[in-house]
Amino acid sequence: YLSSINNIFKVLLTSVDTKTQQKILTSGKANFCLDTDEEHVNFAKSDELNRAHSENREEPDGPLKFELDICHQDPEYKSPAPLPHAQVKLITSWEAGWNVTNAIQGIFVLGLPYALLHSGYSGLLLIVLAAALCCYTGKILIACLYEENENGELIRVRDTYEDIANACCKKLSPSLGGIVVNVTQVVELIMTCILYLVVSGNLLSHSFPYVPMTEKTWSVIAFVTLLPCIFIRTLKIVSKLSQLCSLVHFVIIFVVITYCLTQMHQWSWAKFRLSLEFEDFLVSVGVIIFSYTSQIFLPTLEGNMKNPGEFRCMLNWTHFFACILKTTLALTAFLTWGEKTKEVITDNLPSFLETLVNLCLLTKALLSYPLPFFAATEIVYSCISKDNHSNYRSPLLAVTVRGSFLLLTLLMAMFTPHFALLMGLSGSVTGAAMTFLLPSLFHLKLKWKKLSFLEKCADISVFILGFLCSLAGIVCSIKGLLETNKEQVL
8 A cells, every 4th residue: 555655655746838028127117038049948936946047928918816716817917028038938837738648647657446445435536536636726926926015906016936945935934935945946846857757667577577786777768768868958858758758657547547438348336445444544535635736847937928917727637537447447347347456557457558658657656757857957057047147047057967867867776775665755754745734834834914815714724734734744754664674673
């Protein structure tokens, strides 16, 4: 049970896009210039997208409201003045949707049928509820980027997750919140990159069992194929990889669901459990909820869209379709195999399909790696060079940071003992924090006076739920570590 949750806890991310903003004050009014450079698009200030060079933006034309179901554009959004030296293409709503889809449709969505095995009918409700909650926390996080001016117009005054954290903690320490968020992000991104290497080695080992090589050796071979990541300089390339990754994922899901539909004669609703084991249920909750996480990227993603007012609509549709796809996969697979459902549903497939799907999963893992890799290296790169703008554009420094990070992920994948359990432990803290705890806490802190009673209750409820999920994951991971160490001693 722990293997499933420990893996899925961490594969939350997989999509990245950036934009940069720079505030210019003229005649007592704040106008914003969006700064980006096609050759140096970076995650500012530790989230991380940096403020550099700008492009003209299309002016949105509809009302932006921060309710759960609104998806219109903001009429008050000011189109920034163009800078002649900046010619960068911002992403469309479709491209943003692919990135979010990549984040919430990770490899370990294939563990949902196993989660359904241990949660019964309540698991179906959890899949729907988790989609609504994660969509909601994404929206309130973006709401924290905006403030009303003296005319009641919504103005984007913050760029990144770090900026939001610093705004909430400025009375305690001007940079404390940003430091906490940065560390949390880097830990999560590093663990995700390592996970993809470990999974790639495992998939290669199972796909070619007749080749006398260990999983670690296969991981090194996978690492060699990822070396070109060192030279990825723009998010345009990363976005294309994200799209390909999502398409491969859809192929995998299509194969599994199609096979399950051919076995409809075996289906029986009696396979659902009516009584549940509490610990197994906690595992299922973690698997389901953390298969929807993408909040770590949303501020930079929204800021890099041509029409930011369409962000909420895009978030609604991506989570809606993810919910439909996950429910269909989990339900059809569980009805097909029942109590024989394995932790990763592809292990239940016939051998000829299992090999094909494993190779597709390998492709998806390799295509997914550049996304968290690029995000993490840009965070580190920005922290190193933000006070030295000449070095910030140094190609040598960029390659050095990326190369060092790539090597670090390989070494940790090769030599970290009990990686899955350690990943589950760190994911229980960082995943819950970035998805539930921090968005609800920041929203309450920054918008308290403007929130209705029901909105305050909703944020507090989300915070409590996030805390309980985090606590449950920590307990399960520590218990697994203790049991593993005990077995080794014996």
